[in-house]
Amino acid sequence: MATEQPILRIEGLRKNYGAVAALQGVDIDIQRGEVLGLIGPNGSGKSTLFDCCTGLQKSDAGRVLLNGVDITGWPMNRIAREGRFLRSFQKTVVFPTLDSYENLVLAGQMFAFPSVLSTFWIGPAARRRIAALRERAAELIEVSGLSRVAHLPAGHMSGGQQKLLQFASMLMPKPELILLDEPLAGINPVLIEKVIDCITHANGTLGITFVVIEHNTDVLMSLSHRVVVLHQGAKLADDTPEAVVCNPQVVEAYLGG
Numbered sequence: 001m002a003t004e005q006p007i008l009r010i011e012g013l014r015k016n017y018g019a020v021a022a023l024q025g026v027d028i029d030i031q032r033g034e035v036l037g038l039i040g041p042n043g044s045g046k047s048t049l050f051d052c053c054t055g056l057q058k059s060d061a062g063r064v065l066l067n068g069v070d071i072t073g074w075p076m077n078r079i080a081r082e083g084r085f086l087r088s089f090q091k092t093v094v095f096p097t098l099d100s101y102e103n104l105v106l107a108g109q110m111f112a113f114p115s116v117l118s119t120f121w122i123g124p125a126a127r128r129r130i131a132a133l134r135e136r137a138a139e140l141i142e143v144s145g146l147s148r149v150a151h152l153p154a155g156h157m158s159g160g161q162q163k164l165l166q167f168a169s170m171l172m173p174k175p176e177l178i179l180l181d182e183p184l185a186g187i188n189p190v191l192i193e194k195v196i197d198c199i200t201h202a203n204g205t206l207g208i209t210f211v212v213i214e215h216n217t218d219v220l221m222s223l224s225h226r227v228v229v230l231h232q233g234a235k236l237a238d239d240t241p242e243a244v245v246c247n248p249q250v251v252e253a254y255l256g257g
């Protein structure tokens with residue numbers, strides 16, 4: 001695995017906000033197929049790292065390569081357009097009047113048919129793609145445990161269920177890489193299990209690579225193949241979950257107390 005080209009290479013990334021050095025030259029290689037956990041104290045630069053990789057913020061120095069292609073400085077819509085590299089946001093956005101199945105198929109179609117023209121003429125290839133999207137939507141409703149509420153307009157579901165639906169929507173275009181910023185924040189333990197099921201399914205069955213920022217360390221450690229620890233905008237550790245929890249510097253900076 002180590003000799004393969006990383007799906008995402010982060011090289012010497014720096015970002016300052018005025019006098020705050022949010023990222024001080026961070027290097028991370030994300031390997032295809034892994035679930036990489038990203039932890040660190042509040043303000044250590046985790047979200048900024050996502051922002052700079054996905055074009056939401058411009059980095060001051062360093063490079064980001066997606067499958068070997070330098071995407072540094074690309075605007076966010078260009079990076080997300082093809083649906084190959086996606087990120088989640090804290091705010092939940094679903095189509096409130098559509099049910100779960102409709103939300104999912106629509107999310108898939110937005111990426112499968114990016115041009116307006118393509119919606120006027122649906123040929124055999126497009127029909128096959130739509131059939132595949134419908135199949136995936138049904139499968140994700142099952143995996144996410146939303147079957148019982150899937151007939152409801154999404155706006156009538158609980159906040160946690162909407163969050164789960166939004167997460168499932170991200171899986172519809174079958175992206176290669178997804179960055180998740182605190183996907184478990186503010187949801188109850190039952191739904192936490194479902195989000196974990198979805199991530200495991202997406203990683204194992206759909207082959208999607210994940211980078212997950214999460215404060216629930218127990219969950220993160222059990223989910224991740226590898227964990228990177230950020231501290232004051234720099235990488236403090238990059239190791240297996242087992243090694244990271246025993247690392248004295250990590251315990252002092254983040255896990256202790």
Ligand code: ADP
Pocket residue numbers: 017020021022040041042043044045046047048049
């Ligand atoms: P984390 O996600 O690890 O909690 P952040 O990346 O959000 O950390 O923040 C890193 C540092 O950068 C913090 O000191 C934070 O206050 C600052 N910061 C983050 N985003 C902005 C912004 N848009 N404008 C100014 N400062 C910011």
Ligand code: MG
Pocket residue numbers: 046047048
């Ligand atoms: Mg953050």
